[in-house]
Amino acid sequence: MAEYPRVLVDLNKIKENVKILTKKCRESNIDVVGVGKVFSGSIEIARVMVEGGVKYLGDSRVENLKEFKSLGVPSVMIRMPMKTQIKEVIEHVDISLNSEIYIIELLNREAKKQDKIHKIILMIDLGDLREGILPEDVKNYIEKIIPMENIKLEGIGVNLSCYGGIIPSLENLGQLEEISIWIEKNYNIKLNIISGGNSSSLDLLLKNTIPSRINNLRLGESLIFGRETAYGKDLEGCFHDSVRLEAEIIELKEKESCPVGEIGFNAFGKKPIFVDRGIRKRAILAIGEQDVDHSDLRVVDKNLIILGASSDHLILDITDSMEKYRVGDIVKFKLDYSSLLELTTSPYVKKIFY
Numbered sequence: 001m002a003e004y005p006r007v008l009v010d011l012n013k014i015k016e017n018v019k020i021l022t023k024k025c026r027e028s029n030i031d032v033v034g035v036g037k038v039f040s041g042s043i044e045i046a047r048v049m050v051e052g053g054v055k056y057l058g059d060s061r062v063e064n065l066k067e068f069k070s071l072g073v074p075s076v077m078i079r080m081p082m083k084t085q086i087k088e089v090i091e092h093v094d095i096s097l098n099s100e101i102y103i104i105e106l107l108n109r110e111a112k113k114q115d116k117i118h119k120i121i122l123m124i125d126l127g128d129l130r131e132g133i134l135p136e137d138v139k140n141y142i143e144k145i146i147p148m149e150n151i152k153l154e155g156i157g158v159n160l161s162c163y164g165g166i167i168p169s170l171e172n173l174g175q176l177e178e179i180s181i182w183i184e185k186n187y188n189i190k191l192n193i194i195s196g197g198n199s200s201s202l203d204l205l206l207k208n209t210i211p212s213r214i215n216n217l218r219l220g221e222s223l224i225f226g227r228e229t230a231y232g233k234d235l236e237g238c239f240h241d242s243v244r245l246e247a248e249i250i251e252l253k254e255k256e257s258c259p260v261g262e263i264g265f266n267a268f269g270k271k272p273i274f275v276d277r278g279i280r281k282r283a284i285l286a287i288g289e290q291d292v293d294h295s296d297l298r299v300v301d302k303n304l305i306i307l308g309a310s311s312d313h314l315i316l317d318i319t320d321s322m323e324k325y326r327v328g329d330i331v332k333f334k335l336d337y338s339s340l341l342e343l344t345t346s347p348y349v350k351k352i353f354y
């Protein structure tokens with residue numbers, strides 16, 4: 001018997017998206033790092049990304065990158081290493097994103113111990129205010145990194161549209177390009193990777209205006225949902241419905257739409273507010289805030305209303321639906337990046353790849 005709740009994943013749709021987008025990137029001489037963190041580093045997704053044409057696999061967690069080794073492509077750690085995991089990073093990761101000289105020194109020392117050369121991408125903050133050194137510190141950092149015997153400065157990169165929501169532009173990516181030219185000229189070295197951001201840089205790429213030195217993008221969301229993330233536009237030819245959630249009805253009853261009695265705090269310490277629609281048919285589903293924030297879910301049956309959720313119960317108003325739902329029936333939901341991230345992180349949610 002099928003087990004619920006479950007996330008259904010159409011691997012062929014994802015592979016098709018990967019093929020289309022890696023091909024587009026290749027036409028602009030851009031290599032793709034496939035980022036599967038929204039799937040908690042699932043090996044099935046990583047494999048499909050490799051089959052679809054990504055050159056590298058990226059993840060923020062070393063334990064996932066360790067698993068990816070069997071797929072035979074270089075791994076990129078897309079979050080800066082912690083001091084407490086330097087040994088594992090050198091052991092299992094080919095390239096790591098970095099922004100702290102203290103950590104890079106530790107990586108150098110450990111790489112020497114393990115007799116390895118560890119590659120790094122130096123991250124530069126061009127306004128989004130998440131990771132990266134400031135442009136005025138580039139000289140200082142480069143001069144400290146270059147003499148390190150067991151560290152290879154593989155390239156530089158930027159991350160945008162994450163914390164600050166800053167959109168990739170000719171200005172900020174142009175600045176990354178200028179910094180790369182300056183480094184190569186000043187220190188007579190070649191940077192193999194100029195990594196121009198994530199799925200939010202695809203809009204510039206598709207308009208053919210991405211600065212020409214950008215030769216690498218780290219893509220996650222666009223490969224799964226077929227959407228660029230600067231403006232949220234659907235990408236032509238891509239699938240947007242590769243994932244779906246199914247959950248099971250465990251109670252179905254007609255009840256008042258306003259709770260009866262004095263209203264105090266709910267399960268999460270908040271005073272809830274209710275819309276009085278009179279007596280309504282309500283369904284309780286066996287899934288809750290422990291698995292996914294209910295405000296991130298969208299029902300496939302447009303006539304259902306999501307009323308709310310507690311830790312393990314999701315409550316729907318099904319009065320207006322054309323379907324005759326019964327206890328034990330399955331309700332389907334569309335997912336976005338946040339809901340998928342939450343669901344794949346819950347050990348209670350089954351993942352079905354097909």
Ligand SMILES: *Cc1c(COP(=O)(O)O)cnc(C)c1O
Pocket residue numbers: 035037078079159197198199200218219220221222229
């Ligand atoms: C998550 C992440 C990505 C991928 O971002 P998407 O928006 O999913 O394409 C790329 N780079 C870094 C550093 C990230 O943390």
